[in-house]
Amino acid sequence: MVSNIEPYLQVVELLFRGAIDVCKPIQGFPFIGGILSSICRFAASIIIASGGYLLWSVFQLIELLPIANSYSIPFLSGLLGRLQNAPQVGNDVGDREAIVQVKKRGNTIVERSLGALLTASWLFYILDLLLMAWLYKPLNEIGDLNIVGLLRTLLGVFATEVIILGVMLIDNVIDPKSIKFQEAQEKKVREY
Numbered sequence: 001m002v003s004n005i006e007p008y009l010q011v012v013e014l015l016f017r018g019a020i021d022v023c024k025p026i027q028g029f030p031f032i033g034g035i036l037s038s039i040c041r042f043a044a045s046i047i048i049a050s051g052g053y054l055l056w057s058v059f060q061l062i063e064l065l066p067i068a069n070s071y072s073i074p075f076l077s078g079l080l081g082r083l084q085n086a087p088q089v090g091n092d093v094g095d096r097e098a099i100v101q102v103k104k105r106g107n108t109i110v111e112r113s114l115g116a117l118l119t120a121s122w123l124f125y126i127l128d129l130l131l132m133a134w135l136y137k138p139l140n141e142i143g144d145l146n147i148v149g150l151l152r153t154l155l156g157v158f159a160t161e162v163i164i165l166g167v168m169l170i171d172n173v174i175d176p177k178s179i180k181f182q183e184a185q186e187k188k189v190r191e192y
Helices: 002-015 017-021 033-070 073-085 097-107 109-136 147-174 179-186
Strands: none
Touching: 002 017, 002 033, 002 109, 002 147, 033 073, 033 109, 033 147, 097 109, 109 147
C-alpha cells in the first residue's frame, strides 16, 4: 500500500515545502523554541499526509469507478433498467438541425456519461503511471531496466485495482442474489 501512496505524499510535500520551512525560524525562540518547532513540524506532517491521502483517494476513485461499475451486478441491473425505461425524445418533422442534435444528446446522456468516466479513468491511469515512474524510476539514466523500480511502479498503479476487482468478482460469485449462485443452489445433488 505504501508503494501506491508514496508518490502522492511526495507531490504534496513538494507543494507544501514552504509550510515546513516556516517551522525553522520558530526554533530560535528561547526556552520553548524546540517545542514549538516540533509542534509546527508535526502539524506540517499531518497536512502533508492528509493532502497525500486525499490526492491518492481522488485518483483511486476516478480510476476505479468504471471497473467497479462494470462488475457490480446491482449497478448493471439498475443501469439496464434506466436505459430501457428512459424516455426517448423523438424528432418531429419540422425540427431544425440544432433541435435534432439537442434531442440526440439528451437521448444518449447515460452512454456519454459512462464514456466520459472511462476517458477520465484512462487519463488518471496515465497520470498515475507517470507519477509512479517519476518516483520509482523503472529505467535508469542509461536506459537499463530497473526490475525493482518496474515492479514498484506496476504495484503502485495496479495493486488497489487488482484487490478491488478480486473482491468484486468473489462477491459476484457468492452473492445470494447473483444468477450463478441461484443456479448452483437449484441444481439437485445426486444421492448415492
